[in-house]
Amino acid sequence: MKPISIGICGLGTVGYGSFCVLENNGGEIARRLGREIVVSHIATRSIKEHQHIGEVKVSQDLMAVADDPEVDIVLELIGGYDLAKELVLRAISNGKHVVTANKALIAVHGNEIFAAAKKKNVVVAYEAAVAGGIPIIKALREGLAANQIQWLAGIINGTGNFILSEMGDKGSEFANVLKQAQELGYAEADPTFDVEGIDAAHKLTILAAIAFGIPLQFDKAYTEGISNITIEDIRYAEELGYRIKHLGIARKSDKGIELRVHPTLISKDTLIANVNGVMNAVMVQGDAVGPTLYYGAGAGAQATASAVVADIIDVARMISNPENCVPPLAFQEDCLSDAPILPISEIISAYYLRVVAKDKAGVLSDITEILGDFNINIEAVIQKEPRVHDVEQNLSVVILTDEIKESVMNTAVEKIEALNAIGGKVARIRMDRLED
């Protein structure tokens, strides 16, 4: 089967990010899809020095991509309203499918764009428009399709969340943190869209439409920014058991639908109150499923590209496969890998060890000597005195170790258990940093 051909319009952060994800993960993606995806045409004003696009055809004219008969799917990654709309409608009128990351375009012109797409029987996919790499559009449109959605609440602007998190952590006022966010590249020179909640309102408009089955109505969203939040408010809220988050909230009631973006006090015991920095999260309450939460990076080249390329794969599957089945194990049956499952003895892990010892001088040094013999580094030690009512006067020694192969730890633990001063088994629990 001939590869699916992609035209990229706009080679900025997300455009080049999407190019790179398609390049780097092309093998893995073909193993899922059963078909190659290639970028055949890119429209950009200029190729930057760090951008390596090989032999791909480049045009200065966006419309050249929309008109290219070779291109199956057009990526609209230029942002903004008018030109983006013109481009998307042109691609649609040429019978091409479109993938976009443009929340403003969808929130404001989506009704018109989707109507045009329906007439031409093409797809306009927009997972990347909301919450970056988090597959929240898919979760709402498909994963939770059995539910009547009751409400959703999201941290859907990373800049705003970074500012509020930093104000809380550092005790620094809004204006100072905004300046820092601008220096870090988290906030634009003109931060209005982010800090006044307009960007979040675009995204909320989209989420509310697909949650409740209503048209896109950005003009009716209530929007209030975070520029008036003070350190004092954050501290008093904390004192009372709350965090201040800039939330987009959509809720269905008997009277109608609430659609509002504003700073909100939420209990600090909720999971979403603990989403910090530039990360995004969306809570969704369905009548059957109850509360669910989706968390991840809301921006960034690679994370946004993850959603753009997921949309490409969905559309490519629809074009390729008359029954549009996702393979049961995600990858094509004849492409499964025979990578071995490692035995537990081969695992590398850090460990928590708890050793119960008779309260005897030297036991700690005996243990650390054994660990040292096996090149097991110690990260932390707590030595707990015997409990008052413990007639045996047992001492607990708790040790956190550095990473080591499990088979090595097994032998070390055996040696420790063989020490005279040790009464019984060493309690051993693996640790995980949950990082790469």
Place this chain on the structure above:
Amino acid sequence: MKPISIGICGLGTVGYGSFCVLENNGGEIARRLGREIVVSHIATRSIKEHQHIGEVKVSQDLMAVADDPEVDIVLELIGGYDLAKELVLRAISNGKHVVTANKALIAVHGNEIFAAAKKKNVVVAYEAAVAGGIPIIKALREGLAANQIQWLAGIINGTGNFILSEMGDKGSEFANVLKQAQELGYAEADPTFDVEGIDAAHKLTILAAIAFGIPLQFDKAYTEGISNITIEDIRYAEELGYRIKHLGIARKSDKGIELRVHPTLISKDTLIANVNGVMNAVMVQGDAVGPTLYYGAGAGAQATASAVVADIIDVARMISNPENCVPPLAFQEDCLSDAPILPISEIISAYYLRVVAKDKAGVLSDITEILGDFNINIEAVIQKEPRVHDVEQNLSVVILTDEIKESVMNTAVEKIEALNAIGGKVARIRMDRLED
């Protein structure tokens, strides 16, 4: 178009839950799908008193449903291995699509079942098999399809997480909490599957297969339970900055794939360390998207039914629509609702108010009198003395109110701002309980 016809095999908790979700949300589902879904045949040994299934045909014989020519999709909700496998293979051989919530069946016999389904060109969907209502199978198979998945780690057994959470919160030993969990119906009379990690290993086997593109290999999963975890371990871990969670971890390395379920110390600052009680969560690290997390109810009639019915909708869409498009705004274009978006003045909310006042006796009573006049209840008050270096000797009064309509609050705030003792604007932030 004639409705999609469902046959339910097994009318236990999940079976009846799925029946109820299809009944209760049938209108909303048809608005999404553009087609009705009806339950036409149920196989169950007995209908319990609380189960109301109307006029639906009932058989004692499971195979009668698998053989029923009227049925398009068979729900396998009987659990277990042998009979479930026989039923599923029979339905497949009859050319029927299957939806199952049976993690044990998929983890152990999935390779064989999927091969049979491929031959007959039917779908076997199993979103409900892992993490109940959380659409994690869809997220991994589709939402994150652009990524090379590096690792995933999940709290995928609610019983185990409840036990560890309770041990930590109440300082109660494993055996006592297990007994309590059994009384609450969270744990089975024979809790082995849950507390020894077998159930989690079934689920992990499935997640690892679809994350890495490997066959299902339950027999190679390493499984260690939580029955040896003591209160002391939980306390020492906490002291060192960690929580103990019963995690399923799958990680890809150069040497092979790790597939292991065991108690694990993780930093208490991570989001997943704060997932408590019977809730489930899965963290997934993709090379493009970075870390993401999916949270929700991992069990329960309605939550599991949410996933079963989402699968039904996916399969029904594939049967119905030659191009299998999800509508752009989730619901059919001609079924969008005209529910009004409420103006912000109509919103009901609780409020945080911060009033800066000259340090003057009586100002608090003036404020509370105004709030009282508008029937605004006060939930909490903090009165902050002037700062030492504040020459104006301003007093801050922070008030949390009960829920009230925004338009009423607006008027009350205007009155407060008009008080002589008040200097300037009242800072006002809405609160949200993030509950129904």
